[in-house]
Amino acid sequence: MKTTSSYTLGIDIGGTFTDLVALNLLTGLCETEKVLTTPQSPQMGVKNGLIKLLPRIGGGHNISRVVHATTLFSNSVIERKGSKTGLVTSNGFKDTLELRRERKYDIYDLFLTFPQPLVSQDLRCEVPERIANTGKIITKLDEAAFIQTISILEKQGVTSIAISFVNSHINPVHEQLAGRLISSYFPQLATTLSSDISREPGEFERTSSAVINAFIKPLASDYIDQLHNVLQNSNIQASLMLMLSNGGLTHLQEAKRVPVQLLESGPAAGALSAALIGGKAGENRLLAFDMGGTTAKLAIVDDGNPEVSFSFEAARERRFAPGSGLPVCITTVELVEIGAGGGSIARKDSLGLLKTGPESAGSVPGPVCYDRGGADPTVTDADLVLGYLDASGFSEGSLSINSSKSAAALEKLGNQFEISPSEIALGIHEVVCENMAMAAQVHLAKKGRDPRDYTLYATGGAAPVHACAIADRLGIRRVIIPPAAGVGSALGLTLAPARVDRSISIGKVLSDIKPLELENLFSELEEEADSVILESIKTSNISKRRLAELRYSGQGAVLVVDITKAFSSDVPLQAINDAFNEAHQKAYGRYFDATAVEFITARVEAQAATIIDELQPKLSTPIKADVLNKDREILLPGNESYKKVDVFQRNALSHGQKIKGPALIEEGQSTTVLPENTNIDVDPVGNLIIEIIDIEKENKFSSTQIDNPIHLEILWNKVIAAADEAAASLLRSSFSTVVRESYDFSCVITDATGNSLAQASDSIPSFIGTLPDTVKHFINHFSPENLSAGDVLITNDPYFGTGHLPDISVCKPLFNGGKLIGFSASTAHAPDIGGKIRSPEPREVYEEGLQIPMLKLINNGTVNETLMTILRKNVRVADQVEGDLEAQISALGIMEKRINDILNDYQLRDLSELSKAVCRRTELATRQEINNLPDGIYKASVATDGLSEQPIEIMVEITIREDTVTVDFSGSSQQVAKAINCPLCYTRAMTSYAVKSALAPELPNNDGALRAITVVAPEGSIVNPQHPASVGSRVLTGHYIPALIMDALSKVAPKRVLAGAGSPIWCVNISGTNEKGIPITGLFFFNGGMGASAQADGLSCVSWPSNISSTPAEEIENRLPVRILKRALRKNSGGVGKHNGGEGQIVELEYTGVTDGVLAFLADRIKTPAKGLSGGGDGAMGILKINGQVIDPKMQHIIPPGSLITLATPGGGGYGTKL
Secondary structure (H helix, E strand, O other): OOOOOOEEEEEEEOOOEEEEEEEEOOOOEEEEEEEEOOOOOHHHHHHHHHHHHHHHHOOHHHEEEEEEEEOHHHHHHHOOOOOOEEEEEEOOOOOHHHHOOOOOOOOOOOOOOOOOOOOOHHHEEEEOOEEOOOOOEEEOOOHHHHHHHHHHHHHOOOOEEEEEOOOOOOOOHHHHHHHHHHHHHOOOOEEEEHHHHOOOOOHHHHHHHHHHHHHHHHHHHHHHHHHHHHHHHOOOOOEEEEEOOOOOEEOHHHHHHOHHHHOOHHHHHHHHHHHHHHHHOOOOOEEEEEEOOOOEEEEEEEOOEEOEEOOEEEOOOOOOOOOOOEEEOOOEEOOEEEOOOOOEEEEEOOOOOEEEEEEEOOOOOOOHHHOOOOOOOEHHHHHHHOOOOOHHHHHHHOOOOOHHHHHHHHHHHHHHHOOOHHHHHHHHHHHHHHHHHHHHHHHHHHOOOOHHHOEEEEEOOOHHHHHHHHHHHHOOOEEEEOOOHHHHHHHHHHHOOEEEEEEEEEEEEHHHOOHHHHHHHHHHHHHHHHHHHHHHOOOOOOEEEEEEEEEEOOOOOOEEEEOHHHHHOOOHHHHHHHHHHHHHHHHHOOOOOOOOEEEEEEEEEEEEOOOOOOOOOEEOOOOOOOOOOEEEEEOOOOOOOOEEEEEEEHHHOOOOOEEEOOEEEEOOOOEEEEOOOEEEEEOOOOOEEEEEOOOOOOOOOOHHHOOOHHHHHHHHHHHHHHHHHHHHHHHHHOOOHHHHOOOOEEEEEEEOOOOEEEEOOOOOHHHOOHHHHHHHHHHHHOOHHHOOOOOEEEEOOOOOOOOOOOEEEEEEEEEEOOEEEEEEEEEEEOOOOOOOOOOOOOOEHHHHOOOOOOEEEEEOOEEOHHHHHHHHHHOOOHHHHHHHHHHHHHHHHHHHHHHHHHHHHOOOOOOHHHHHHHHHHHHHHHHHHHHOOOOEEEEEEEEEEEEOOEEEEEEEEEEEEOOEEEEEOOOOOEOOOOOOOOOHHHHHHHHHHHHHHHHOOOOOOOHHHHOOEEEEOOOOEOOEOOOOEOOOOOHHHHOOHHHHHHHHHOOOOHHHOOOOOOOOOEEEEEEEEOOOOOEEEEEEEEOOOOOOOOOOOOOOOOOOOOOOOOOOHHHHHHHOOEEEEEEEEEOOOOOOOOEOOOOEEEEEEEEOOOOOEEEEEEOOOOOOOOOOEOOOOOOOOOEEEEOOEEOOOOOOEEEOOOOEEEEEOOOOOOEOOOO
């Protein structure tokens, strides 16, 4: 009698290979196949793989389910190979895709670009309709106008339509009506409603998601049908399921309807494989680490589930730069990409240090050893020379490897450092391991996690080589290397559950919600999710979780809390409140029992298993007992010479076999490197379980080696990572939106004299050099003998800090062995500091708020409660101010711990030698860039709007002499009796930022970068006011300085600078009452255009130089008594030239408060335009009106309910004469 088996087939189509895995659902045995991907017709690669695989499982009729993941749709977005798409928005919002969030992803790159919208301007339309943030219909959808608009788009060749109306996440009725109209009148068009993709606030992110879905929707439908035909022609009649980015499965029709959910399906499958295979090995807390040829990826697995995010970015301009892509609002397994892979290129950087990645040789030409034309040594070349890889068996012999070429390339690079090929190879290995470990450390810090609580799960060809070294650096003691790691994603597909995520915006204070309404809302979401799962698989066991995004009223951050059990309580709302307080206490160390909780978003997560729990996947390849082990000489870190170690063949290992390092374990696609402090056990299904033993390591490092280019690179990376980890913690635990949304904060580490070693990567330009100067002021005020390890110092003195009172700076002296060795410091913009609502009106600093002199906030471990009481009493939002301050103090502690770990690990007495080495190299590199310019004196001046009765002029004379730059502001206007004075600390920061951006943008921030720059500013001038001059609106002067510096430098470095920008920053401060009569205060930002350059047009509506994000219109309306009627590009506002200046924007607001409100502005360039350069035209000047009347932005304004405010931000200057 013939028996049949039942298999699940997983198909993962990647950029290079297509992987197939057939999992026997009875035995758990797997058959695998790997074939080349066929990019022009991806389904043909599947067909080729099936021809090889199906005979081994008895034919296609034995397959009961097919699960598929692909990068096809992601690639189509990257390559812009989708459908011709149209976009229809609410009146006034068709430019949402171009306006973005107005923040640069690299503050020093003057010439960066953003990805172009998938819908061109001529295919973006708007129609009359409007829904309020409460869900109330203000203006009904004009059906006739909508039908006419779609008709016009169709005649232009559009085949897919995206609809995105403001506040449709609250009430989608107009979008749903629009969808029905298209179905009735234009059934041939594909349609995407933004409310079908996301029910969360943020019009830019939701519109972007809808457009991406519309762009790939026809392509996805055609591709899925073609793949289905290939399967049927291979006698596979089983249902085809698609892997979602959230790590679950769905059926064909759902995948065709919302293909945007598939964008990250391949990587998600890899993380899911780690969770399921790792869980069966007894581990439910994993760091899933995948390292391939170009990148490394990291995912967190907790309680057996990969951590998910509710957004990600597609088609990044820079692969590893957050903010450089197109936002997508879907649930996705959260993956962090690190620019480190086997093909990562090693080089000597401008500081003379060894750098590895993120540039990669890829697969073509690939590492030097591939012998395909690659010339630069890579990580793979280094691993080969170190003996970790076997040239004869590399990638199962599919590549012919030339070891001698690797050695020659490494010798050439080693000569640049005057070291041997083996030493440079070991340096490359250590640097890349350090880079990956530090990236993981920072990512985990953002999540509030400790890596020591996890097991590392390593997949990918390059990961097993580096896994133990990375784990050891992170303090992880256990590593799992699964069998056939090279097809891990395809295996994950066969194990994936059916899963659906649904969400809906709430946007209410918890006490205003009725329990029955909340229960009904969750029930509706669950019913919708259940129906999708039941269309995907037959099951009676669907697990569900109810999640809530919650925050305290006025808080910037949200926490996702599992509230499933709360609905079993007699008082569910109180149970939700208690669950949030508990989660907040756990995440941030405190909670606010008296503060109202806001329910932002409701989420439902539903899933159902597709395999039985007892199934243990394992390879069907038989153990080859006759395989002979061998040995090879390798060079491990800490050893001075190569040592012979045993080399084991993985398919010859048996269950229970134990191996002690050092050793190598080889298999077809990878090699596992076992250092000396490791023991390995083989579990029943073939996983390698590696235990890393804590041993006392002999550290041969000495302070005389600190300037070694390899050691210094590693040490410095550790210091920078310490600052970045602290910044990540501060950002995660901050309370206010001004920190979390606008990144208005910084962290810095200095030596004992206040010289900066490292500043957090996410710092904004305002803090360049200012925070280290504040540390030096602290040192002068408190002599070192009066400081202790338990102290925290504090000030917001604008003349010793960052230039205005809202920036609170805290500083912690660092001690090691009883000796003062340095300082950790942080500054953050407080949401309030008392005084008047921020405006240029104050005449003296005393009017601007609470002044905190240089004090000890914490004295030898004891908090200064008197100071805290004064602070609470003098600010409007004490909980937010105190919460942010505690986040800053926590960040100081993180830097303290990391620095002491570095000193102890490397047996350093203090930071002085490290500081000297770091700063010396940076200073030399900076001076070299300056020395490349011709000596001379270069002048420029700029007129600001000043005051109504008093014009302001800033003058600059830049002297370049050999390797120094002197920037002299003599001749500038005198200080004034308004708050637009710019303190010297801020003048220095803006000057340093401009010089660095133009001449040395890639050099890191530390004290050495500023030593070649001298700033001269006469006392009593507008750029160096004397106490008690008011300075709260310093940006209205200080933000002119970068463009002024570049105007002067354009005479000597015309291709390195920008024309004038539509800056200073434009900020609206509003105080009023909402519809419930509750007093509300808030601020939000809008920006003008950047100046053009010799290479390109200026960017439109970008925050420069401040780099502060704008707030979405829907978020503003939810928080404040304001309705955004229009937010659009201001056409033709950029200066005309060979390259045009960036456009400003037009914003129309309605004040919806129930009593009179108070408006205050930070706005300039209303009288003076942004200057063009080299013959380019000036940008358009700004406009500011209330109820149609031009107003003075330097004054506060009382406005009645219903008032209309119009802002037209300035355009940037043009560059060059228009031809």
